[in-house]
Amino acid sequence: METAFGLSSIIIYIVLIILTYQYILAPGLATxxxxxxxxxxxxxxDNYFDMIVCICVxxxxxxxxxxxxxxxIKNVTFFDAYLKSEYTFQNFIDIGxxxxxxxxxxxxxxxxxxxxxxxxxxxxxxxxxxxxLIFEDDLxxxxxxxxxxFNSILRPILSEVPRDWEYLNFSKCYDFCTQNTDISNPxxxxxxxxxxxxxxxxxxxxxxxxxxxxAQMKEQPGDKMIGQLIREKKFKAYSTKDIxxxxxxxxxxxxxxxxxxxxxxMCTDYIKNTYKDFYKxxxxx
Numbered sequence: 624m625e626t627a628f629g630l631s632s633i634i635i636y637i638v639l640i641i642l643t644y645q646y647i648l649a650p651g652l653a654t655x656x657x658x659x660x661x662x663x664x665x666x667x668x669d670n671y672f673d674m675i676v677c678i679c680v681x682x683x684x685x686x687x688x689x690x691x692x693x694x695x696i697k698n699v700t701f702f703d704a705y706l707k708s709e710y711t712f713q714n715f716i717d718i719g720x721x722x723x724x725x726x727x728x729x730x731x732x733x734x735x736x737x738x739x740x741x742x743x744x745x746x747x748x749x750x751x752x753x754x755x756l757i758f759e760d761d762l763x764x765x766x767x768x769x770x771x772x773f774n775s776i777l778r779p780i781l782s783e784v785p786r787d788w789e790y791l792n793f794s795k796c797y798d799f800c801t802q803n804t805d806i807s808n809p810x811x812x813x814x815x816x817x818x819x820x821x822x823x824x825x826x827x828x829x830x831x832x833x834x835x836x837x838a839q840m841k842e843q844p845g846d847k848m849i850g851q852l853i854r855e856k857k858f859k860a861y862s863t864k865d866i867x868x869x870x871x872x873x874x875x876x877x878x879x880x881x882x883x884x885x886x887x888x889m890c891t892d893y894i895k896n897t898y899k900d901f902y903k904x905x906x907x908x
Contacts, residue, residue, distance in 0.1 A: 666695035666770050667778040672824060673752035675699040678739050679760040680706060687760050695770025702746075704739040704760070707731035715840075722841035729840055737845030740820065741838065744830040756824045763869040763886075780810045780863060789829040790853065790860040794821035794868040800890035803862075814862040816850035819887060822868040829858040865889075 668675065677687050679701050691699055707730075715721035715734055740757070747755045767773040784791065785806065795817030804813035825833070836857070837848040853860040869886045 667774045669698045672756040674755040677758040680704045683760040690764040694773045705735040707735045733844040763871040783810045789826045789858040791824040792817045792862040795862045796887035797891045801892045811861045816854045817862045818846045
């Protein structure tokens, strides 16, 4: 009798375990797995910035669409860049964007580049967005193999963005890195004069400041004028300690007349993080 009772108890216990797993634990586990996969499938920058824009010339648009698809970036819009083949110096002088005594260093490529950028900044200020991430159109697609790889690198970087930021440069070049200010942050520092606009983020304050102070070109290209504003601490700028987005000049060359074949080095005072070194790091990740 006791044996039969004990056997019945065991059977009831087993049935309860099966029912508990089937109707309580399994659905909860499935939901957890689904949410976890969703986090990996969603690119971490899509909801971090209010706006994401890529300034793009026509023959690079397909490349950038494929790049964003590989990286899982969905909330991006494209801005058609002004083309140097369609404008003259006089066109820009007539609208006051170019000083009549401008230097020869300001070729039409550099002028159209900055004019395109300011057009995006103005569009941003006319929106309700509080910040914007802007990509240029010559990024190396193979820097990140998929969205999971992208998130594994960028999510920690975004989690440490200083709260008071007004300008972020994810891929600066030719900065005076040994003079950067350390802020006890694993990914970010305060730059001196970060050039290149491969991937930058702005708030409304910095966008307005840049427009007000760089709307006429005379001697310097756009990124150098912005670099001077940063050097004068007109707004709170931060740059990543490592390059996170690389230019693919081997494939696209330079519309600005730059002759360097490869990504510009990050620092002028010492060479750090060449593409091969960074790519090796990513491959081993």
